Amino acid sequence: MARPPAPGAPGLFTEGEGKRPLAARMRPNQLADLVGLGELLAETSWLRAALAAGRLPSMVLYGPSGTGKTTLARILAAESMSAWVGMNAVTATVQDLRQVLAESRQRLAVEGKTTILFLDEIHRLNRAQQEVLLPDVEDGSVVLIGTTAGNPFFDISRALLSRVRTVAFVPLADKEIAAIVDRALADRERGLGAWELTLEPAARASLVRLSGGDGRVALNLLEAAATRRHAASGGAVSAQDVEDVRQGVYAPYDQAGDEHYHTISAFIKSVRGSDPDAAMIWLTKMLELGEEPRFIGRRLVILAVEDVGLADPDVLPYVMAAAQGLELIGLPEGALLLAAATLRLALAPKSNSATMALAAARQLVQAHGRLTVPAHLRNLSGQAKREADAADYRYPHNFPDHWVDQDYWPEGVPKTAIYPRVDAGAEAALNRQKPGTGRSR
Numbered sequence: 001m002a003r004p005p006a007p008g009a010p011g012l013f014t015e016g017e018g019k020r021p022l023a024a025r026m027r028p029n030q031l032a033d034l035v036g037l038g039e040l041l042a043e044t045s046w047l048r049a050a051l052a053a054g055r056l057p058s059m060v061l062y063g064p065s066g067t068g069k070t071t072l073a074r075i076l077a078a079e080s081m082s083a084w085v086g087m088n089a090v091t092a093t094v095q096d097l098r099q100v101l102a103e104s105r106q107r108l109a110v111e112g113k114t115t116i117l118f119l120d121e122i123h124r125l126n127r128a129q130q131e132v133l134l135p136d137v138e139d140g141s142v143v144l145i146g147t148t149a150g151n152p153f154f155d156i157s158r159a160l161l162s163r164v165r166t167v168a169f170v171p172l173a174d175k176e177i178a179a180i181v182d183r184a185l186a187d188r189e190r191g192l193g194a195w196e197l198t199l200e201p202a203a204r205a206s207l208v209r210l211s212g213g214d215g216r217v218a219l220n221l222l223e224a225a226a227t228r229r230h231a232a233s234g235g236a237v238s239a240q241d242v243e244d245v246r247q248g249v250y251a252p253y254d255q256a257g258d259e260h261y262h263t264i265s266a267f268i269k270s271v272r273g274s275d276p277d278a279a280m281i282w283l284t285k286m287l288e289l290g291e292e293p294r295f296i297g298r299r300l301v302i303l304a305v306e307d308v309g310l311a312d313p314d315v316l317p318y319v320m321a322a323a324q325g326l327e328l329i330g331l332p333e334g335a336l337l338l339a340a341a342t343l344r345l346a347l348a349p350k351s352n353s354a355t356m357a358l359a360a361a362r363q364l365v366q367a368h369g370r371l372t373v374p375a376h377l378r379n380l381s382g383q384a385k386r387e388a389d390a391a392d393y394r395y396p397h398n399f400p401d402h403w404v405d406q407d408y409w410p411e412g413v414p415k416t417a418i419y420p421r422v423d424a425g426a427e428a429a430l431n432r433q434k435p436g437t438g439r440s441r
Contacts, residue, residue, distance in 0.1 A: 178207075268299065
């Protein structure tokens with residue numbers, strides 16, 4: 001018996017429809033079909049109430065790709081019967097924005113119709129572009145819906161953020177990815193239902209795992225695996241089919257987005273927590289997904305002083321040499337330098353005495369304001385210097401052990417502990433030494 005026609009063949013889709021990717025064909029067109037938005041889509045949510053009242057607010061939707069940001073924006077435009085103008089912030093100019101805003105004001109005045117200005121990658125707008133939007137967003141002449149994979153509080157001005165609602169999206173749950181996959185496999189109008197394929201449980205589990213919570217990735221993998229199975233003999237899509245069409249391990253990662261910050265945070269905390277195995281996992285994830293190696297090198301240098309410090313003074317030059325070597329040879333061989341520096345830091349004794357001492361000193365300086373330098377410590381000249389030296393200052397090298405008890409504190413400031421004297425590694429030995437001698441007390 002002949003197999004059903006492939007997507008794109010006459011009789012299965014409208015002309016041209018079947019040539020679109022499965023993820024595009026399966027894009028939901030009503031709120032009821034969206035998954036993963038929880039309370040935002042509840043019948044009693046603020047969004048439902050605003051839509052029903054015809055008073056849709058401007059919004060910034062942020063979170064990982066493939067979680068429904070653009071889809072939600074399109075559905076809101078359709079259900080509110082608004083005009084839709086889509087732009088990418090990377091290519092939009094101030095002149096482009098001014099023109100759209102002028103047309104939106106005219107449309108509202110003449111037709112009584114609201115315009116939704118959809119700005120993808122809104123975090124890429126510069127300050128001048130953001131300022132152009134402010135008056136029209138504030139008075140409702142246009143409804144702005146921006147999307148970004150990053151955290152808007154880092155890149156969008158407070159003035160614009162104060163005029164919009166921010167909505168956070170999260171990676172889709174496993175059951176939600178599975179539901180999206182099953183719906184696409186069964187849908188005979190827009191999906192793969194005409195092929196009458198089934199999906200082995202192990203294949204479904206692989207699709208869920210490899211998607212990383214991204215519905216688009218899950219559908220792209222499903223389409224590739226199903227096409228392979230259909231071209232072979234039909235039947236059940238297997239885990240091997242999925243494995244054969246995958247192109248490397250997928251994970252959501254954006255060097256300007258939350259996943260970037262989450263991953264580098266896990267890396268830093270694993271090194272600080274002296275877990276070399278976990279540290280290597282996070283390092284490898286960053287390298288495999290295209291993280292800038294110089295960024296990793298800089299973080300390693302910071303770790304060397306922030307979390308190891310005096311507990312192992314040899315670590316900083318070791319890590320600095322690795323960072324400089326990375327500049328010399330680049331990737332892929334430079335990954336070995338980053339790996340070695342990561343392991344050296346993870347295995348080293350830990351001390352944050354420099355961080356603590358700096359924080360304590362900063363607190364004291366801020367509390368006391370202007371700090372007066374005692375006369376015997378000032379940079380004096382001529383007769384004033386001779387008088388101060390003779391009266392007060394003691395030159396340490398003139399004394400046994402090159403040290404003398406002397407007051408170095410600002411005038412009128414009570415003495416308090418600044419350096420915490422961490423008892424770890426080489427720092428413990430430093431704290432046991434007599435001042436200025438290098439010998440134990």
